[in-house]
Amino acid sequence: MTEKQPVVGSAGPDDPSRVQQDNLSRSLSARQVQMIAIGGTIGTGLFLGTGNALATGGPASMLIAYAISGGIVFVTMLSLGEMAAFIPVAGSFCTFAGRFVDDAFGFALTWNYWFNDAVSTAADLVALQLVLQYWSENFPGWAFSLIFWAVLIGLNLFSVKVYGEVEYWMSLLKVITIVIYVFIILGIVVNCGGNESGHYIGGENWHILDAPFVGGIGGFASVFVTAAFAYGGTESIAITAGETKDPARTIPKVVLNVFWRILIFYILSSLIIGLNVPYNYADLANKDVKTSPFTIVFEMTGTKAAGSVMNAVIMTSVLSAGNHALFAGVRLLYTLAVSGHAPKVFAKLNRQQVPWVAVLATGFVSGLCFGSSKIGAGQLWTWLQNIVGVSNQLSWISIGITSIRFRSALKAQNKTHLLPFQNFTYPYGPWISVILNCVIVLVQGWSCFSPRFDGVSFVSFYVELPIMLVMFLGWKLFKRTRVVRLHEVDLETDTYTLEDGVERKGIQGRIRGFVNWIV
Template sequence: MSTRTAASPPRRHPRSEPDEMTALLAEPVDDVDAEHAPKDPVPPARAGLRRELNARQVQMIAIAGTIGTGLFHGTGRSLATGGPASILICYAFVGGIVYTTLLLLGEIATQYPVAGSFNAYATRFVDDSYGFALSWNYWFNDAVSVASDLTAAQLVIKYWTDWYPWVLPLIFFVFLLSVNAFHVGAYGELEYWLSSLKILTIIAFILVGILVNAGVNDEHHYIGGENWRIPGAPFHGGFGGFATVFVTASFAYGGTESLGITAGETSNPSKNLPRVVKMVFFRILLFYILSILLIGLNVPWNYPDLANKSITTSPFTIVFKRVGSNGAASVMNAVILSSVLSAGNHAMFAGTRVLYSLFLAKQAPGLFARTTVRGVPLWSLLATSSISLICFGSSYIGAGELWGWLQNIVGVSNQIAWFSIGLSSWRFRAAWVKQGRDLSELKFQGARWTWGWGPPFVVFSVAALIIIQGWSSVIPHFDAVSFVSFYIEIPVMILFYAIWKFVHRNPLVDLATIDLLTDEYVETPEELERDAVREARLEGKWRHGWRAYYLLA
């Protein structure tokens, strides 16, 4: 299915052109329109991206992008900074924002499943200059996220040994680069199995956490709410500590928005993306809130090595250690290490696709649109991984301290992405109404209940978070390094926006004339047939079994 960028000339609605659509469906999947691609001395992609991520893989990718080092490792830093009540409140509030954001993104991505996702939507519905700044910022965010995950791997390994902790992360890096260079299906399958392992581990953690709190621990002591009543708890660090947890929570939830990044390579996105949106975040929110509650109950905020310059110990490992089994703690630590691998794999994939989509929007050189015969944007992958490796090399200053800085940078970048999704949705909905399109034409109806309040809620809530979360870097004493890590993304965005605006002098998108037909997805006959089989199963004799299967798988 050929997709076209917002910069391409408009065409009539696909449903009015059955002959053209039939011809298009027979073509290979190619996201680069040779006729309308920017003139560039570098040849366009060989094969283009391919829609070879199925619903099973996409659902797990959405989970994997969120459940990673932020939950397994970042919660330790959050607990040490803000105390048990702060992390519970902040993670719940940010979770609500992200869920609303996911609904807004799902609505647009289902209608226009193009490569680049919310970056492309910002260009299309807001402003070309804003889309340019957002895309490059988010690409850098993904590259830094890979470095953050490699640095987290160093911290995890230090639980066992201090012998050259950078060796295994470098092996991880080479492995991830190889997987992403091979085929999108290889990436999807690796994410599926690593995500499955993480989900099983979190379920085990919830059960163990309840037992530990009830008295099944090495001290044979009922813990209850004791750790909420120790000196400094439940709100450690006052308002500054509370505000700081917002950015670590944003780091932990970051990646959910990459559901849209996969849209350009998802089979039958008009059906599979709504299913993913409806299912995945309830699971994530459930896992997060329960896990955060049990961490705050079982681990005191002042636990040794919870977060310092050289080492951070995962609260998940601490809880398993409190059972009285070092073996169980080591197994949990190994699973956390696998989650680091999964998160790095996810960030490398997303960064590569964002850089690829920049060419489609005429905002990057044609070199980054080159793909292998298997549909992998190889030069985009190499550029992304190079930045990751450079950032990871900075870990000599202290892995724990570097990881904290990277957390702040990535967390704020995630917030900018959510803000931009809310803004794009606001503009998209305004254009839809202004041009007289009926709401029944939307392929995803699950976000209808957010009309009127959803986009403003996301935009203003995220803007407030970005402003207040750096409180502790200013009051009571100004910390220049922390302040920069909290706010560096904002002037960079403004600079990129100003440069592109000055060079191209492009106006704000006119909502009354913007083309709302280009890129609307039409299912292929094969996709319709597969969906009919699924619906027949859900209505047949074994419907309850199939519903359970689709729920789990």
């Protein structure tokens, strides 16, 4: 497989994808991209979100919702990896939406996801305050969050190599310390009696009071937005394609290897948490979630220091997730600028080929959202979690629609054979993902209406829907855009293809690779 030079397609020499290809530096290695993909999603949603999910839906609802959401994201990542390996640009699925469907669709999706990343960064900074409260209620968490906000902006102003290396080591720390060896093994030990009281817990927390399903259908439905928040960021790894070495090789490896690990980590972690921590635990059964269930499990060993160590690692994980979200948001604002959907000033690069104006603008919006924490960090974090979760689901729906259009255009132009990586679930996977996501988005706000209407929660669950619709219709009417015809879809610019005679990996090869990874 060789890296082809960008070919000017039907869009002409000023095509936005070509601008992205020529200006951004391809400096991220496969090692860095793999770890960024893991670290970017193992953060606030897993460590604090699981506590919220357990309290509102119970252990069974949490486990099922995380499993279903994980399956949806897996199909979404296969679809996205297929497109990103073929056309690796910085805007990724947001660029694809405008290129394969409608410019107005791409406009609305990109602005929506940029705001998603800015809010995600703010949510991580608010979560940092909650994590710090573990040691002291009077701890000036806002001051530390402000300091780290400035640090994150500074990191993203350096070369992408610096960002990639910092993110690699921070992600490696939390993956090794928390998920792979320590938490899963310790959680099993605690459940089997290796806790402070020496009591065998087993599955008793699944039978207390309203468990395993808490809050009925409303509680079960509400867990999906928490799961979407937790898995959010997985899809944004494709945004690094514009700055990844040999993306036609690297992106497929990331999609196939990393997501399986994340899926296993999330499902095992949610199972262990549901077994060990009762849903009515004091620090979980209220809106101001302050303690991570991961920390609670460590505390159950009877050693206070263990809980503090775990909480410290969670703190670094939260910062890593915020760093990842800010990076992705900056690249999307850059994409908006070079495509004419935002002022050109956001496309300005510094000597390290980093869009520095976009860094400052995205960081500023994150700072505004973070500044709202004066209303109560716990309550604000819940609202931000809902907004980001719904935004993630809208992105997954959009990726599914874009993937279907992409494959249809390839077939119409007889270019399917050029794909360096193929989504083996097509066409059923993308269609199931789109339909299932649409149903979940509509019903997950059930708790807003019962037992009484909650206006603030209703807004946090559904405000993204009219905003994205208005942006789509507004740009469509203003620019008079139309759905791109299949024969007009640009499938040449920035395309990477397989050399003749190079054998593709079929489903059997993928299964063998996965088995080898497990072994």
